[in-house]
Amino acid sequence: MATAPRKAKLQSAAFQRTRADHSSELAEDYVELIADLIDEKGEARGTDVAVRLGVANATVVKMLKKLVERGLVTQEPYRDIMLTGEGWALAENGRRRHDIVENFLLTLGISAETARIDSEGIEHHVSEETLKAMQRYCGRKLT
């Protein structure tokens, strides 16, 4: 049943990188969404974030505190959410990666819906080298 014996592909470094990524992934998802809300509506409010993420209000509040600590977000009590310069930079970078991956999948012939979903999962795990190759494949620079 098993294929021919193979070397274990998983090495501690790769595994740990993947684990560590998860926390920054989350931060990036929040920050990107906040950026989108600001661009869309002119402001980002806790409730909107909660609804878009499918998460409770209280969870957003807690997460925002972490993001403030990390210097990505600023906020005064009961006021709307703002991004720091660093926050914007992170959001822009996330959008860039996302767009490259999604476009690449579409170019590969993936359906729009699947491309959207897969790129969401994938965008945080692609190296710059791979992003470059994807852009090359699409035959255009997206950024």
Add this chain to the structure above:
Amino acid sequence: MATAPRKAKLQSAAFQRTRADHSSELAEDYVELIADLIDEKGEARGTDVAVRLGVANATVVKMLKKLVERGLVTQEPYRDIMLTGEGWALAENGRRRHDIVENFLLTLGISAETARIDSEGIEHHVSEETLKAMQRYCGRKLT
């Protein structure tokens, strides 16, 4: 600085799927590694798993309990780790996905090292549709 206003790409369903994936990802990484160890050395022992994953022994023990509960692994105290049929199936499927993704990246022209790392991060987030497209692109069936 921001690109033109855009619709928020992130929808609650996609976000939640990504979150939910993380727990099965972990399970799959453990199970795949156990399968590799069995194929390589004829048996899988806790310490090897811990070393390969860069994680403490106790963490492996705890995780194995979860995997037993999920019906992927069987184990008697102080004995080595075995996979159930379901465990093997999961491992095989993980290997399949991994191989497709890694091969695809190599075909794209990515360096071996980067392909290995990126495919590790990506493999859990690609739909069957995308896997099929990747296989098509490589011009061969890998499984």
Add this chain to the structure above:
DNA sequence: TGAAAAGTTTAGCCATTGCTAAACTTAACT
């Protein structure tokens, strides 16, 4: 065989990311 080494398990701790329910602020509407 019996002591030391190697490996495994248990116990108890911590951080993260969720949740609900209750308290508090701000905004909105008579």
Add this chain to the structure above:
DNA sequence: AGTTAAGTTTAGCAATGGCTAAACTTTTCA
């Protein structure tokens, strides 16, 4: 202005996946 509705925050709980240290088995080898 005062009441209600909407939005935000706090408090306290739960599950996950880590950790160390100490206890316990098994294996190895003098």
